Amino acid sequence: MDPLRSRELLRTAHEKEALAANFETHAERLGIVFADIPTNPGQSNGYWKGPAADRYAEHARRLRRELDELAESCLATARNLRRQATLLRQQADQGSE
Numbered sequence: 565m566d567p568l569r570s571r572e573l574l575r576t577a578h579e580k581e582a583l584a585a586n587f588e589t590h591a592e593r594l595g596i597v598f599a600d601i602p603t604n605p606g607q608s609n610g611y612w613k614g615p616a617a618d619r620y621a622e623h624a625r626r627l628r629r630e631l632d633e634l635a636e637s638c639l640a641t642a643r644n645l646r647r648q649a650t651l652l653r654q655q656a657d658q659g660s661e
Contacts, residue, residue: 566659569659570656570659571656573652573653573655573656573659574652574653574656576649576652577648577649577650577652577653577656578649580645580646580648580649580652581645581646581649583645584641584642584643584645584646584649585642587638587639587641587642587645588638588639588642590635590638591634591635591636591638591639591642592635594631594632594634594635594638595631595632595635597631598624598627598628598631601624602621602624603621603624603625603628604621604625607621608620608621
């Protein structure tokens with residue numbers, strides 16, 4: 565394999581690793597967004613009661629589920645990017661032999 569092609573593969577692998585790290589960071593941050601926000605009915609009774617509080621809790625639960633799904637998608641994307649980076653490195657190594 566052309567040495568230039570090997571370097572290009574390694575550069576692309578490095579970029580995929582960096583992107584994977586970004587996705588993991590975002591997934592971690594998404595996990596803490598609702599950490600201190602009450603999402604169960606009655607959890608906010610000390611300061612907020614009634615139908616509006618119950619509607620909010622239901623909405624917050626739905627948002628939490630959606631954010632959990634988004635975080636899992638970010639982690640899955642990071643895993644795929646790392647897998648692709650590994651394959652690219654292997655191709656580069658095989659090409660340099």
